[in-house]
Amino acid sequence: MIRTLLRVLGPEYAPPVRRTVALMAATAVAEGLSCALLVPVLRALFGGDPGGALPWLVAFGAAVAGYAALRYLSDLSGFRVGTSLLHGVYHRLGDHLARLPLGWYGPGRVGEVSVMAGRGVLQAIGVIAHLLAPYVSACVTPLTIVAVMLAFDWRLGLAALAAVPLVAAATRFTGRSMAATDAERAGRDHEATGRVIEYLQAQPVLRTGGRTAERFGLLDDALHGLQRVSRRMTLAVLPGVVGLTLTVQAAFTGVLVLGAYLALGGGVGAAEVLSILVLAARCADPLLSLAELGGTLRVARAELVRLDTVLRTEPLPEPARPIRPARRDLEFASVTFRPDGRRVIDGLSLRVPEGQRLAVVGPSGAGKTTLLQLLARFHDVDEGAVRLGGVDVRAISTEVLRQQIAIVFQDVYLFDGSIEENVRLGRPDASAAEVRAAATAARLDEVVERLPGGWATNVGEGGALLSGGERQRVSIARALLKDAPVVLLDEVTSALDPVNEAAVHEGIERLMAGRTVVMVAHRLRTVRRADRIVFLDGGRIVEEGTHEELLRRRGRYAGYWSLTLTR
Template sequence: MIRMLLRVLGHEYARPVRRTVVLMTVTAMAEGLSYALLVPVLRELFGGTPEDARPWLIAFGVAVAVYAALRYISDLSGFRAGTTLLRGVYHRLGDHLARLPVGWYSAARVGEVSVLASRGVLRAMSVIAHLLAPFISAAVTPLTIVVVMLAFHWQLGLAALVGVPVVAAIQIWTGRSMAAGDAERAERDHEAAGRVIEYLQAQPVLRAGGRTAERFRLLDDSLREVGRASRRATLSALPGVVGLTLAVQAMFTALLVLGTHLALGGDIGAAEVLAILVLAARCADPLLSLSDIGGQLRGARSELVRLDTVLRTEPLPEPREPVQPVGHGLEFASVSFRHGDRTVFDDVSLSVPEGQRLAVVGPSGAGKSTLLHLLARFYDVDAGAVRVGGVDVRAISTDVLMSRIAIVFQDVYLFDGTIEENVRLGRPDADEAEVRAAATAAKLDEVIERLPGGWATNVGEGGALLSGGERQRVSIARALLKNAPIVLLDEVTSALDPVNEAAVHEGIERLMAGRTVVMVAHRLRTVQRADRIVFLDGGRVMEEGDHEELLRRDGRYAEFWRVSPAAAARE
């Protein structure tokens, strides 16, 4: 587990972890050695001259003081290491997630990562701060005491040593028998959490359909499965807990019987037997705590495995020698791309000269949004090349590529903060005049004027306190402030009311002015002024030309145009 922990943390954190482990091990050994002084103390106290026990009592007090100091230092080191590593893991996880391809983020995986980044990381890092010291103490202190027993009386020490592999075997067997139960319980917990979220989110639909009672049954069934899984996990742990308790008690009984036999035979004094039994009793507490600590370690280890799996996911590779693009033209050169088992593009070629506008239309699932994602290098193509400024995007560093592209998506996500903070994400170093100018161009100033908090209005998580049109205006202002030479637009007005649509269109026109633009739209009236239109279907470019030319061909685009609201409005 320590090896996996070090792999998750990275090489830069290996040294403090090893130092903490060594310090905790030394502390556990010091604890065991301090108990060794009980043997001479008890021997002198029960001997003919009890006053001779005074030096040993002083030595015992010094040993306990040394152990207490070491324990304080090791615990403090564990807490400091834990908090430092927690911060480091969050940074490492965040940096790694930012480099993973967007296609990796499926709906289920986003939920898993959100749980992992909150509860999972805290539980995994609790190993250093809270579990490592008790575990090392429970394992090392009894071993040290057994070594002390061997030094004082080899027969009793050997009898205690026989119990070590028995305890280890029980722990290993318990861990293996509980692994399946722990996995099932984690799966049921995850499923139940999903059912709860689903139930809450689906309230409007369920109430409208009169199916609230049915949904209650689904949720109840899921919660019952959690209860059953928890009972099975508890029952699978019970034999190990009982077995460990019986083994420890059997070891103590064996030592008592053997010690009594040796004392009656004159091979050892009663005081030494009493001291050995005291040491054996001191071994029992940490050994019995192994069951509880082991369960917590298994839970933390499962989180470490998930964290390790995410961190070992290969991100998109960065070029060793990045190339600076010349110009802002865009090109698809014989691009093929698969997403899962589906072929999205099959040998697609098209180009957008610098400063021109390309509109991409086609049926749902034709790959329109994926085309934008490939231009922004959210994925890497399987064959061919995507070029920006004549350079393959795989040869451009991510920072340089992103600095040249402004993206406005249909589903706008705003961070929980003020409107100004969300606009400034486009260019954090912009001055106040530039931010205000971008807001005016995006018609965001109209929104700000009617909000009681103005620029300081909090938008809520995901922008939940703003309407869809207001969020789009923030997104356009952000893109205007970025002032990138390439603009990618994805269905930005498909779900807006007429007032917001008009305002957003005006902002979009300002955003597109003088830039290289690729726009995706279902509402065909938004693409009439494009320099060129591409009709995608079945992973191929079916038609290409300007609006009037495609209408004259009377092909797929003309068919789409005839059934569009824009065509109906002109009749």
């Protein structure tokens, strides 16, 4: 488990963790050795010279004080290292999630990442701060006491030592019993979290449908599933916990019986037997806590494994010798893309000269948005190449590629902050004048003027306090401020009212001026001014040409155009 923890944390955190574990182990040994001093104390008290116990009592007090100091230092080290690691893991996880390809964020990832970034990280890092010290103590202190018992009387020591493999076997059995349901419980946990998020997001729909008093079936099913698997986990662990308790009690009883037999036979003095039994009783408490600690550690270890799995997920590879493109033309060269074995783009080839506009149209599921994602390198192609300025996007560094491309999607996400902060995401170092100019070009200034907070108006989580058209204007202003030479547009006006659509179109025209553009649109009126139009279906180009050429051919595009006119 420590290896997994160090792998999750990264090499820079390994030294403090190792030092903390070593300090905890030394503390546990000191605890066992301080308990060992009870033997001469009790021997003197119950022997012929009670006054001889005084030096041993002083030594025992000094040993306890030393143990207390070590315990304080080890606990303090655990808390400090745990706090430092928590900060580091959150940063490492956040940085890694930002580098993972967009294709990784499939269905169910919201719930999984929410659980992982919340309770999962806290449980994993809580191992150092809260669990590791008592677990090390429960393992090392009894072994130290057994070693002391061997030194005082090898027969009683061997009797205690014989219990070690039995306790280890019971603990291992409990772990295996729990592991069988760990993965299922984690899956149910993630599913339930995702359903809770879905339930909250679906409130407008549920209330509009008059179903506020009804239970949300999918959420109920997820919670009931979580309840069932939790019950199975409890029943699976119960035999191991009972078995561990019986093993510890049986070992103590065996030492007690052997000690009584040796004392009655005269092989060992009563004082020695009493001392050994006190030590054996001291072993029992930490051993009995192993079941509870082990269960908690297994849950934490499962979270560590999931964190490790995510952190070991490879981001898209960076080029060893990145190339900066000198031109701004775009090209798809025999591109095939098969996410999860499903062919979305099939041997597609096309080229967009620098400064021209390409419009991509076609039915839903044809692969239009995927083309934009491949250009922005949200995914890597399976075959062929996507090129910017004649350079394969895989040979361009991520930072440079992002600088070359501005993207405006249909679903705009705004961060919970002011309008100005969201616009500045396009170029954080832009001056106030540049921000205002971009806002004016996107007609965002009209929105700002009518808001009581002006530029400082908070947009809410996801931009919920703004309308769809207002969010699009913020997105266009952000893209204008970025001033990238390549612009990708994805259905930016498909859900806007006429007023906002006109404003957004005006902003889009300014954004596209002098740039290489690839736009996806269902409303074909928005693509008439494109230099070239391709009709996509099944990941292949069915037709291509200008608007007038495609209408004269009376093919698929002409049919789509006729449908838009009749709406």
